[in-house]
Amino acid sequence: MEIDDLNDDCLCIIFEYLPLPDQIAMARNSLRYEQLLSQIVWRKPQFREVSVANEMLSPLSKEDYMYFFELTSAHMEKLYIWKVHEKAFDSYLGRHLLRPELAFYLRLELTNLRELCVTDGYLNNSMIKTITKSCPHLRSLSVSSAYITGKFMVGLHNLKTLVARECSIEAEYLSELLGQLQLTTLDVTANKHNVEETILQAPAAGLMRLERLGISDAQDCGFRIAEQLPEVKELVVSYIGVKAEDLSDMLEATRKLVESSNAKFPKRLQTILCNVVDVEVALEQITGLETRSPRESPKFCELLKIIYKCK
Known part of the structure; x- marks a missing residue:
């Protein structure tokens, strides 16, 4: 046989x-x-959630790699794309390497895709426009590129989660997103433009839907914006470039705001997380509550995150 x-x-x-x-x-x-x-x-499930860094793809030639994606893209539900440009093109020698450029993935037939993560500094607005056409049912989009301003994103009508860290989301496009999409999660940490006022001035319906928000450099340690988001379950406020000696003042200011307010939201303040080598020891030291035997002082990386959570 x-x-x-x-x-x-x-x-x-x-x-x-x-x-x-x-x-x-x-x-x-x-x-x-x-x-x-x-x-x-x-x-099968293992092929419905694909990362370009998956080891199963490593042995493939560029031609076989592209062939696989072209045949399977219509059935993919989650796709994760990492720093494609570094693998696709050698700018010094001016030649293509073993993988296709970013535009290849975005032009695929991704009609069943629900979650897309693209971490590549070369992603731009025109590529976002391509995504709106190739991924009509997308519910979660995660991007990181200074060339992303928020333009065309409103075309993703089914979007619920938008993570746009280290982007350049502009006020007019953010207002459009909050007003027209059903976003429940929004993360604009380290955005080039300050977007706190834009969020606070967004339509009430858009703010009512938000359950999770990530933002940088909010006034009053993020406490004021926390009070005005009635349905939010988690708010993460990040401050980059904070000196170690200023951390204690910021924490104390937050605590005073909590104590002086009668609103419901202050009761949700559960954690203040500092991104240091030893978080627990750092918090004890900067609040003067250290009770253990002295240890080496924690090394700060100049990043403070204040996290509000609803019990």
Whole structure:
């Protein structure tokens, strides 16, 4: 009996035991094999959540890599793309390497995609526009690029979660997003523009939907914005470049605001987290509550995060 004499069920069981390079070789060998792999085997959960850094993709040539994505993209539900430019193009030698450029992924047929994460400094507004067309059912988008201003994002009508750290989201586009989308999670940490006032002036309906918010450099340690977001369950306020000697003053200011307010939200203040080597010891030292035997002082990395959580 030859392998072509086996029924589809038997072939699929055999294909599942093969490593990905061999599966692709079989798919390229026969239209029947390609259909079985792309319609049955590559629809398994392990292929519906794909990262470009996944080890299973490492042995593939550039041609096989692109072939795999083109066949499986329509069934992907989650896609994570990391620093593609560094792997796709050598600017010094002016040549392409072993992986396609970022635009390749965004033009794929991603009609079933629900979550997309792109961490690449070359992502720009025109690529966001492409995403709105190729990912019509996207619910979660995470990006990080100084070229992202928020333009075209409102075209992602089903978006619930937007993580746009270290971007350049502009006030007019942020207002548009809060007013027209059903966002429940918004993270604009380290945004180029201060967006606190834009958020506070957004339509009440948009603020009522927000459950999680990440922001940088908010006034009064983020306490004021916390009071005006009635449904928020977690607010993370980050301050970059804070000197170690200023941490104690910021923490004390936050505590005084909590004590002097009768609003409901101050009761949600549960943690103040400093990004240091030893968080617990750092908090004890800067609040004067250290009770253990003296240890080496913690090393601050000049980043303070104040986290408000609802019990």
